[in-house]
Amino acid sequence: MLDFLENHDIPIKDCRGQSYDNSSSMSGKYAGLSAKIKEKCEFATFVPCAGHFLNMVDAHAAGCVSEAISYFQMVQKLYNFFSSSTHPWNTLIEHSGSKKVLKCLSQTRWPARADAVSALHEGHKQIIEALMSIAEDAEQPRETRHKPLGLSRKMGNPEFIILTEI
Template sequence: MANSCDKASELFAVIQRIYSIFASSPQRWKILQDNISNLTLKSLSQTRWESRVESVKAIRFQAPQLRKALLQLSKNCGDHKIKSEAKCLATYELSNYEFLLGMIIWYDVLFAINIVSKSLQSYDMCIDDTIDQLNGLLCFFQEYRENGFEKALDCAKDLALEMNVKPKFHEKRIIKRNSRYDENVANETIKTPIQLFKTDYFLYVVDKAITSLKSRFEQFNEFKNIFGFLFSMEKLKSFDENTLKKHCLNLEKSLKHDDSLDIDGLDLFHELKLLRHILHLERDTIINILNYIKKFSFFFPNAYVAYRIMLTIPVTVASAERSFSKLKLLKNYLRSTMSQERLNGLAILSIEKQLVKEIDYEIFIKEFASKNARKVNFMS
């Protein structure tokens, strides 16, 4: 979204410049801390989504204090290059109404995306909750497209008045040319600067977000068409027998590979028809349904397999990324001669640390000591 629009790329470049000018010197960082008490400036990152919203947030809610810090830096700094850079950022960037408006729009966009992104990365996130959250995010952007620009304008005007900045767009000079006899000049409409900002910046970015959400997570809609009837017991009970049978046969067809079948559609239909009368609403979650079926997996083999396959569909690649992050922490430069077996063991212990905390080490220590006892009792 940011790279697709030149003005958006320029905004994030300015944010990085503001961070760099303070972070490159302890004396300059001290000036920043003297003027800012709450949020700290953050550097942009290509791999961490949260760094984007945190970097925008620090300027979004502290723009007057940041401009004051930049002006103070331009007066007290001995380096003429840094002095000129700080004065330019304070005078032409933070005092620019278009920059303030763009920053407010980007904070609203990134904040909504960041909440859903962090939620999808949780280890217990299921595909049904994922689809609901993505649909909710899509609805947010569609509503934001209709009403968000006017609200952002109001916030930008309040912020501009607080900073003594004129809430006005820079108007470009319109070059008039002589019209030809066959041109219909009366039908030509000239857009105002605010209309150009809305169409070329705001709508362009929001439409890019909506298009990306629809295309990137299109696979989840296919999963919903296949496994959707198993998402909740309430939904399972709402189907009549013909519809339920149709969904079961469709699931059998989707899980079929050559002549091998993971489930039998007709048997699954009869199992679910009985299961929806046995289960109560207090077990109306996928995990609880699977835990109940697990106790009687011999009687509901197809339902057990279907729910297990649905729950093992990965929502994100966050688990794989965490594994690579742990690998870098474990196998550092000082552990270059570590064997593969030891590395695998340490990685599993680090990744599954929640399970490791529940293990009683005394039992393993005693078992290890009994198997590796070197003293042998010959008297017996």
């Protein structure tokens, strides 16, 4: 960071604040980036990034609600199933058309979770159709046909539908 500022003729002496995530490499009192900048400019007060902090609060809060845990596990199972090989993924793309396709969840980035749920919300019917297409494909092994049946049943669960809609 200091090299970047120097290379771009940005004087560190003019720094009056700094904000990063709360990891020790960034905010560490003795060896973190904030401490190194503070050595160069005593006015560069460190304030933890509110966005990162709120993200941790959201993650912890959702982890306390069993329904949310189950819901996001199901969203991840759907993504894992379709992304496990090219056949399920191509079937999903074929049925989704121009709709968004399923996304992988992120443990730390809530916008990624929102994208995953948005794709699920927008393509709910098409995802079920893709699952049923795979389940009814006699050329697929029995286990490959069994799994999408279970997933489509869970997608029809009223609680799952409500959580997808809200």
